[in-house]
Amino acid sequence: MTQPPGQPPQGAFGAPQDQPPGGGFGAPQQPPAQGAFGAPQGVPQGTPPLPPRPPHQPQPGYGYPQQSAPGPYAQPPGPYGVPGPYGPQPGYGYPQQPQYLGGPGMPPPAGSGGGGPFKGRPALIVAAAVAGLLVVGGTVYAVTRGGDDGRKPVAQRSDDPKASGTPVDPGDGSGGGADPENLNAGRKSGEAKVLWYKSAPDAPAAGADAPGMWITGKTAVKAAYKQVFAYRVGSGDPAWAPITFPQKICAVTSQKSADDKVVVAYMNGTSDRAKCNQLQEIDLDTGRKGWTATVADGGLFDSALSIELTISGKTLMVGRSESGTAYDLGSGDKLYDKEKYGASCFPTAFAGGTDRLVEVASCGAGGSAEHDEISQLDPATGKVEWTQPVKKGWQVERTYSVDPLVVYMTNEEKNAWNISVLDGKGAFRSEVKVDEKFAPQCGWALLARDLQGCQGVAADANTLYLPTDVSGANEIVAISLADGKAKWRVKSPTDESMYPVKVEGGRLVAYVRPSYDAGGQVVSIPTTGSAHSTTRLLQNPQHTADIEDGFYDGAVDWVGGRFYLSSTRLTGSDDAKEKLMMAFGN
Template sequence: MSQPPNQPPQPGGFGAPQDQPPGGFGAPQTPPPPQGAPQTPPPSGPPQPGYGYPQQPGPYAQPGPYNSGPYAQPQQPGPYGSQPGYGYPQQPTFPGGPGTPPPGGSGSRNPFKGRPALVIAAAVAALAVIGGTVWAVTGTGDDGEKKKPVAQKSDDAKPAASGGAPVNPGDGSGDGDEETADLNEGRQAGESKVLWYKEAPDAPGSGADAQGMWITDKTAVKAAYKQLFAYDVTDGKPTWAPITFPQKICAVTPEKTAQDKIVVAYMSGTSDRAECNQLQEIDLATGKQGWKQVVPDGELFDSTLSVELGVSGNTLMVARSQSGTAYDVTSGKKLYDKKRYGDACFPAGFAADATSLVQVASCGAGGDNEHDEVQGLDPKTGKVLWTYKYDKGWRVERAYSVAPLVVYATNEDKKVWNISSFTASGRVQAQVGVQEDFAPECGWAILERDLQGCTGVVVADNTLYLPTEATSGANEIVAVSLADGKEKWRVKSPVDETMLPMKAEGGRLIAYVEPSYDAGGQVVAIPTTGTAHTPAKLLQNPQGAADIEGSFYSRDIDWADGRFYIASTRLTGNDDAKEKLMLAYGK
């Protein structure tokens, strides 16, 4: 088994992808430990087939609207000629985690289907440094297509409401047409009810983003195109007047602050030179607009054409294409910049949670030392706390969690992926050794890495919960230990539809089961401890709303205080179809 060349030990652990042994990888197994170290027996089980080339049209082909229409992504020029990936940020080769969906819904095939490859030590002696068992696995999986409700546009020719709040009053009646006259009609005993339903404001023909959904104890706030809407969580009535920005919203903080504030970025104009650099703080409780800021451009090739926002404690990080600027989220005051460093390393993305901030850097573009690095940062000062270096050929795509840090990475050459968990000091704790086709729903980033743009993946209590791909009928949720990368348990969807984890609370995993042609969706609770993990139904949504529930063009989902929310994250701009904005269920 050959080792990657020229990889000395790195502070905080080793990240060298391991080469394929002759004959392909077999069942999960532990590499030989350093001389004199305790011997660890390999796990039992039948051998698994080695990996091959993905069986799909082209190595990275994505079905659906990525290849044509409004989501066809133009190639981004770079300062290094045709060198992809590192010289200039462009759309990622692999737009998400395993099972990354097109905007029309979940379930496009994974270009690394069934082919995990584990990031192991650069030298065998590194195993003495990395705490935790390391497995190397691979598999093949079948090529069946996932069956689920398809995002369909309504045949109703009535255009959506233009501007302002959606016209329906929030009682589940839509705007009074036959299709949505009463979404609770025929509701059966024990079923939940539609608390309210909102249609989207008008959007341009090229489409518009509707990113962001924030739920407080009283208010549900939704962004759509140029506006923010606020609805009472119980009846959908507006809690404050819609906020209309001068230009389209281009980025938002995914999570609200501890003070129920968010930050919205909107474009500086409408021309081709317009930038996503206007920041506005918003109070979710009142709709009051707080501080404003203009994000400056970075150096050459480092623009604010597109940005990503994240909040850690009182620090707001604004990520440009090749740098980041931190602000005090309570005042808008600039704190520090994160710029190029070392051997041509530039920040390519950031991930944040309430206490932690992580930076992913792209280094050595076009050279022998080309690689990605992950760094833990002090959110208050930007000081680097630790650095973890991946080997050449590996690209960090997603951070499934920040504290604890769980990273999904891909290798373009080997057509394999890796999921690793890290300790607080930046050492590899374990790597997922489960042979499976995982299918969280992940978004698409063009000029920067959308590290936290995935739903359908949960990390809690030292456990990673991932949905499998449903090739036909029901899928499963797999619980993976972050301590050793092994499967703890798995549970099948209670019906022949996809089940996605949403969040963990009270010793339970809360999951969403998608609707079918003759039944609404479900919200279920799965016990995370003990030996029984049977889903218990929390909500059974009414059949009368199943068509709307199952046909959001691109969606976000949430569960809060016993209510289930589903909302659009992208508007098509098609005036021949009424577009959906948000739907809320409860008892």
């Protein structure tokens, strides 16, 4: 293959070159099977029927049958330069299309992402989002956007020999009282307890977003529509009075800071021209409202209609569609702007870690040299530490991990995609070569790329953990970041899918979906050694499996021996009796 005109210089990440047919990044892919984590299993009694879901539409660069395409990086000598041994690879790493957890045949409300206890929204940038509309299948849909008792909980197996009928907090905001649904009455031997649950607040009939979930040693904090709620991790008692905003919440920092702070953005009005530009810092443990700020617009096509919030160390980066503004997370003082640079390069997305800030820029839009660039920034100053161009036609969609940096990219023209690993200096390190289809659960954004909008994927210094895309029992595959090959794989202990949650203490913690005759499970898998079987940490009750499985577009976390599950989208139905959040433990 000869080099197309207008490509990045030879030798950079993504430099064009001759490619063997059918090999490596961008090889022919098969569309993933539907029905991974979050497939309908059941619906709480009284949930009304929802409008029919539009037929599934293949998304360019994701679901179409893939064509052989050269990868976005310069392949080194060796196995990259000859045909095979990897050949056409069917669908590894494809972000799973959303599924609704509302019950058999129960689709999600129009205009919202799909679900499962991982945030599931189609990875698609919608040009019509400025008008708040999404066109699907010819139909227009509206689119919206440690223990508190002083003792440290210890993770342990659910082997309580006695059933318990201990009442739990019904979530009416009072922090105690009766348990009208008697959720613990039917708990069987060996099953975990429902520690507490919270009913969802009132929401508009069209539904509302409930983004974010943050767990500290004392509090479990959740945003929903116009409010932020906080509960004691052990009892579910209110930790502090809910914070209510004048307009709906439109963006949050997905991660909390090292000192348990987050930033929430809310709209400045209700009109079609309202912007997501009002920032509020919040202390998760005390509920203290810290600094506030108003995000300024950028250029003509760079307004704050939609923003993304990223924490990196002590820096908050606010990303617009074509620029970013950094704030000091402690004071709210503006630090710097990241704007257009070079040959029409516009920063379009950011991803942050403990002390790492990654920027993705779109360069030369509409021209022959159009391409993406990945840069690493000093979070405190915005200074560029390295930049790596990506070959023309490839777009950076996700970061499966920031440190180490693992990126997922697509090529719309070639209907192809790839997972690549970059080292600390931005050089290409490896690509995933496993002949498998993977299905992390990924979110989406209207006007900006949500680089960190994926759950169901985890990484440590040497390994990437991805779930296979299989209906029913799937596997988690551990992939070496050094060479992209599979190190080991573990099958789900039940007939339901299993997904990575996090890596801690030399083990991978994973969540196994509930089934019709059993609640979900939290399991651990050793990351080193020769034995890689699952050990059950928590077995959720069978009689609450429908409620657990009914969390729409949910988020999950495992902290201090407790499992937390919350919705990220409210239906707005007065009859649904939907839950906002649940906590399980021994």
